[in-house]
Amino acid sequence: MRGVQSVYRGSDFIKTSTGKEKVNATYEAAYVMCHAIKQFYSATGKKVGFKAAGGIRSTLEALGYQAMVNEILGAEWLKPNLFRIGASSLLDDIIKQLDKI
Incomplete structure (x- = not known):
């Protein structure tokens, strides 16, 4: 997994996917990456x-990704400089959820 390898090659950030593959973000990949970051x-x-x-x-x-990062890496990782979510496809659902409030 390139993301895990890149941690040891000096990357400041790793991400699950570019969004251009058949298989994109998965909880399984995120789990492995978060544990590599922790290690x-x-x-x-x-x-x-x-x-x-x-x-x-x-949403x-x-x-789910936010909870995983919190559980594995801790609340200190839940800041923009350490945790992000690719949201180009997410915005519509966030607006939908906010309309329910």
């Missing part, structure tokens, strides 16, 4: 960011 941080003290991207279309799915 790297434990070994080096350097924080690497994570971006869930590619095919995330629902519920986005919240």
Whole structure:
């Protein structure tokens, strides 16, 4: 997995997908990447960011990635400099959910 390798090659951020593949963001890939980031941080003290991207279309799915990052990496990773979600397909659902409030 290139994202995991890139952590050890000096990347400041890794992401699940470019959004141009058949298989985009998956919870399984995010799980592996978050654990690689955690292991790297434990070994080096350097924080690497994570971006869930590619095919995330629902607010519920986005919240799943947020919960995973919180559980594995901790609340300190839930900041824009360390956690992002590719949201080009997500905006419509966020607006829909806000209209329910």
